[in-house]
Structure formats: C-alpha cells, structure tokens
Amino acid sequence: MKFNFEVVKTRRILAGKCPECGKRVQRSRVFKQAVNPFNRNKDGSIKSYPEVRAAVNAEANAWVPDFTHDACAEQALYRSQVAKGSIK
Numbered sequence: 001m002k003f004n005f006e007v008v009k010t011r012r013i014l015a016g017k018c019p020e021c022g023k024r025v026q027r028s029r030v031f032k033q034a035v036n037p038f039n040r041n042k043d044g045s046i047k048s049y050p051e052v053r054a055a056v057n058a059e060a061n062a063w064v065p066d067f068t069h070d071a072c073a074e075q076a077l078y079r080s081q082v083a084k085g086s087i088k
C-alpha cells in the first residue's frame with residue numbers, strides 16, 4: 001500500500017505594533033499539516049486534501065501573533081520586577 005504524504009502549507013505575514021516601544025513589527029509563520037493516514041477527522045475518517053487545506057487555513061486564521069520585540073519583552077519583565085522590588 002502506498003500513500004502520498006502530501007504536505008499542505010500556508011504562510012501568514014502579519015504586521016502590527018510592539019506594545020512596548022510602538023514600533024512596527026512584522027511576524028510571519030508557516031502552518032502545515034500532512035495529508036496522511038494519521039491525520040484524521042473526529043469521526044476517524046482520513047482527512048482529504050481539501051479538508052486538510054481547510055484545517056490549515058483555519059489554524060492560520062486563528063493565529064494571533066505576539067508583536068512584542070524579544071528585547072522589549074525582557075525590558076518590560078525587568079521593569080515589573082524592579083517595581084515589585086525583586087531587583088534593586
């Protein structure tokens with residue numbers, strides 16, 4: 001028995017603003033799922049190509065990226081710790 005392990009991919013690029021510094025940030029992510037015997041519907045049937053595509057799109061549409069820069073997130077954490085008195 002031979003299966004075609006096709007991978008359905010979609011890429012999302014979202015732009016937003018870093019809540020800390022207010023600068024523009026772009027985030028991109030690739031969503032993928034394979035069409036194979038292990039990728040099944042809730043009823044146990046193997047997902048067809050259009051079903052996998054719909055699932056990947058739904059996942060991509062539900063994606064809410066964190067626009068905070070890594071460096072800004074660290075600074076925010078540092079400030080909150082200073083405010084709490086954990087760091088002097």
Ligand SMILES: [Zn+2]
Pocket residue numbers: 018019020021022023068069072
């Ligand atoms: Zn920032």
